[in-house]
Amino acid sequence: MDAREMKIKAAAVALEHVEDGMRLGIGTGSTAEEFVRLLAEKVANGLKVECVPTSERTARLCVELGVPLKSLDELPQLDLTIDGADEVDGHLRLIKGGGGALLREKIVAAASARMIVIADESKVVDTLGRFPLPIEINPFGQVSTRIAVEKTAERLGLTGQMALRTSGDGLFMTDGGHLILDASFGRIPDAEALAIALNTIPGVVEHGLFIDLATLAIIAGPAGARVIDAKN
Numbered sequence: 001m002d003a004r005e006m007k008i009k010a011a012a013v014a015l016e017h018v019e020d021g022m023r024l025g026i027g028t029g030s031t032a033e034e035f036v037r038l039l040a041e042k043v044a045n046g047l048k049v050e051c052v053p054t055s056e057r058t059a060r061l062c063v064e065l066g067v068p069l070k071s072l073d074e075l076p077q078l079d080l081t082i083d084g085a086d087e088v089d090g091h092l093r094l095i096k097g098g099g100g101a102l103l104r105e106k107i108v109a110a111a112s113a114r115m116i117v118i119a120d121e122s123k124v125v126d127t128l129g130r131f132p133l134p135i136e137i138n139p140f141g142q143v144s145t146r147i148a149v150e151k152t153a154e155r156l157g158l159t160g161q162m163a164l165r166t167s168g169d170g171l172f173m174t175d176g177g178h179l180i181l182d183a184s185f186g187r188i189p190d191a192e193a194l195a196i197a198l199n200t201i202p203g204v205v206e207h208g209l210f211i212d213l214a215t216l217a218i219i220a221g222p223a224g225a226r227v228i229d230a231k232n
């Protein structure tokens with residue numbers, strides 16, 4: 001199986017959890033997009049679902065493929081969210097935001113009774129932090145916010161390069177009009193403590209540590225798919 005086939009495999013297993021009449025949150029990224037493609041086939045064959053997208057990019061694909069969309073305000077409580085991840089550990093802690101959609105992804109996941117992560121084996125880690133942690137910050141006072149993030153991380157024993165994400169000639173801008181600071185802390189032994197500490201910094205809008213949100217991960221590898229569930 002090549003990388004794309006593994007993403008499709010994980011998405012196909014996740015699709016088995018989708019039932020008629022469900023209100024779904026739909027993630028962002030290349031793995032989530034494979035899920036949208038498979039879901040669209042089911043919808044074309046009569047499956048009734050209502051979906052809340054986590055990004056403008058996902059919304060565009062859903063519209064193109066005929067997947068019915070609602071806003072989160074129209075459907076404020078969801079049955080299930082299916083989304084990719086940049087990293088997942090054995091306790092279903094995640095790093096997300098590689099695609100820059102972490103704020104909406106977290107709001108949608110938190111509004112869902114269940115969240116299934118779909119990923120390939122390359123995303124599984126013992127300890128989070130190999131992937132630079134995306135931190136969404138308000139453009140106002142971004143230098144002060146960056147200094148505050150550095151000091152907060154240092155207090156937790158974390159150091160490393162931080163860089164504002166770029167896109168083309170300029171800075172990357174999220175759907176909400178914010179910037180992304182990618183923080184290469186390396187191993188994050190206490191992700192819970194870092195998550196709480198980052199949330200206390202005024203200019204931090206949200207961060208990519210997803211803790212106690214995922215209820216199941218479907219991990220596809222060359223030999224097939226396995227699950228990590230919240231009971232592990």
Ligand code: 5RP
Binds near residue numbers: 027032084
């Ligand atoms: C977007 C995300 C994505 O879920 C994450 O980046 C994984 O993407 P991909 O499936 O393309 O590897 O968090 O903000």
